[in-house]
Amino acid sequence: MTAERVMPAETANPGFRPLYRQVKDLLLKRIGDGIWSPGALIPSEQQIAAELGVSQGTVRKALDEMTSERLLTRRQGRGTFVARHDEARILFQFFKIVPESGVAIFPESELRRTENARADEEERSVLKLAPGDRVVRITRVRSLGGKPVISEYLSLPARLFPGLGEDIPIENNLYELYSSRFGITVSGGQERVKAIAAPPEDAQLLGLPPGAPVLAIDRVAVALDGTPVEWRRTLCQTADCAYVSDLR
Amino acid sequence: MTAERVMPAETANPGFRPLYRQVKDLLLKRIGDGIWSPGALIPSEQQIAAELGVSQGTVRKALDEMTSERLLTRRQGRGTFVARHDEARILFQFFKIVPESGVAIFPESELRRTENARADEEERSVLKLAPGDRVVRITRVRSLGGKPVISEYLSLPARLFPGLGEDIPIENNLYELYSSRFGITVSGGQERVKAIAAPPEDAQLLGLPPGAPVLAIDRVAVALDGTPVEWRRTLCQTADCAYVSDLR
DNA sequence: TAGTGGTCTAGACCACCGG
DNA sequence: CGGTGGTCTAGACCACTAG
Known part of the structure; x- marks a missing residue:
């Protein structure tokens, strides 16, 4: 995952987008594209973090936002699921x-x-x-x-x-x-x-x-x-x- | 700040309450009691953390929840304020x-x-x-x-x-x-x-x-x-x- | 420039679930 | 028991504001 912070100078940050939002966008796309369907168990925080080369905390923040928007449901001990319209x-x-x-x-x-x-x-x-x-x-x-x-x-x-x-x-x-x-x-x-x-x-x-x-x-x-x-x-x-x- | 985690055994956690929620309750009380009035600047995360003997991240989580409930407003570079009914x-x-x-x-x-x-x-x-x-x-x-x-x-x-x-x-x-x-x-x-x-x-x-x-x-x-x-x-x-x- | 909140990381341990 | 999410910590650096 490349972040704008690798380019700290000059821009004065016009289009700064936090890393966790980039992660969120990517995960949103996977849901929108049907790669992860409603009801499906998605990979664990650790797996996503390793895949994208970011820390678990960053993935967590993305997942937390999506959970608060009712797009995901998390179950301690089980995993994170794409929310269904039950x-x-x-x-x-x-x-x-x-x-x-x-x-x-x-x-x-x-x-x-x-x-x-x-x-x-x-x-x-x-x-x-x-x-x-x-x-x-x-x-x-x-x-x-x-x-x-x-x-x-x-x-x-x-x-x-x-x-x-x-x-x-x-x-x-x-x-x-x-x-x-x-x-x-x-x-x-x-x-x-x-x-x-x-x-x-x-x-x-x-x-x-x-x-x-x-x-x-x-x-x-x-x-x-x-x-x-x-x-x-x-x-x-x-x-x-x-x-x-x-x-x- | 005392947490239930100092007493890990036996109870199987009936009344477990995370530390950040205890922090939140305490801060809510300060607003409800009028110690911090609407519009007031409250102490910085570091100050609250030091006062209560918890980490800044724990204070942040409490403040984040209160912000999402529109009880506080945060301004980068300025501080955290009690929300007014403007x-x-x-x-x-x-x-x-x-x-x-x-x-x-x-x-x-x-x-x-x-x-x-x-x-x-x-x-x-x-x-x-x-x-x-x-x-x-x-x-x-x-x-x-x-x-x-x-x-x-x-x-x-x-x-x-x-x-x-x-x-x-x-x-x-x-x-x-x-x-x-x-x-x-x-x-x-x-x-x-x-x-x-x-x-x-x-x-x-x-x-x-x-x-x-x-x-x-x-x-x-x-x-x-x-x-x-x-x-x-x-x-x-x-x-x-x-x-x-x-x-x- | 000092101080604030915002982001990101790394690691520890707890609570919970399933096999 | 191992793996998951949940909590808590410590520290670094970035973005923003004020004086």
Whole structure:
């Protein structure tokens, strides 16, 4: 591993990048390229350090950062693993809708429609697509404890998910599916929440009177490299549940 | 600093607590007790290490954790400071309402009422108060760029904020006020967001038709030791703004 | 130039897991 | 038992700030 510190003079350090970040970038690439798949045990700190010619402490710092970003999970005595999008992780990192009384649970899903179509203007803008690019659209209703609370609309870049909705079935845990079937690791995202009057169709699906207030949650999910890979609009009734956010 | 490692046998480590966490607890106590106030420069890593008889690396690990929790800010070449609740921090950590187009800005506030009253059942439950305890209630309207978008109701334990709303004026940046006038450091909180039909009074304040959908954001803010110190209900119209949450 | 935090190294020992 | 991550130490040097 070559560091800029071998060239200490003259530059006044314009593009200084610490060694542990270079290590991290390299490890990120191995995950993004599928060399290390979700769930896999990666080499030990000592092995990585020896391979790259850096100290164990430097590797540790890189792994610590990736762990804090939920990309890795470490287990003392066992090793370091690439994080999977299991239900526990989804619940903790991505699913913010919690029943009024009780703890968060993973919702059931009922698929309504899938569709492959040319992306409209809004989809192109949100997903950063080119004119003519196609999207896969998915519509479903999600329930907590048997009661429908969510009407959800997703748009995905068709190029990244070939065959999705055709020969490849839509599972409940989509991010696990993205990872296992398409090699796409969702690493984060942003949600914008608004209050709107429920459109008639969604109100009916959720058993609400027409025009009842619901949450409209727009999420753009991104892959490891920051590319948008999913846009979803979640309409959620909040009589029996709430959108929960921790301020940390 | 005494560590459990001086007693390695027999216990099989039931209450093992790493040295750096003991250091952290001690430093947290100094902030909570007001020995180090927000904005203050704390001693250097070397000084703390020497004082406590641990290595600099151990102190560093404690400080790193506290920095990641936004309790400290570190500036290379200057030192380590206790974090203040300045507008930049509020905006980043606590204020999730962002204008539709444009970047987050700190809202203006117009105070409507203050009141000192016996806590009702809901306030006692949320703020963990005893029967008979009193609360300070604050009502205000907040605007973004001159346009009212938020109607807000706060309840605070009166015991923790003596004189608030009487001789002590209500500033716009409340958490800065809690800290500077009452020695209370808000370290985090949780928000529960629902969609409701705006009550008539709030609709009028926000210039909305009666019954328009608005966000109802219930926040419980906690001090360093986890004690609830504020309950606020924020009603927010989302025609021109949205509640934004990062999934990390 | 002195002092701070930031990086990097090397090595020791502890806690935990599996075979 | 050996191997893993977790903690702790000691020391070197770099990057940055202030006076």
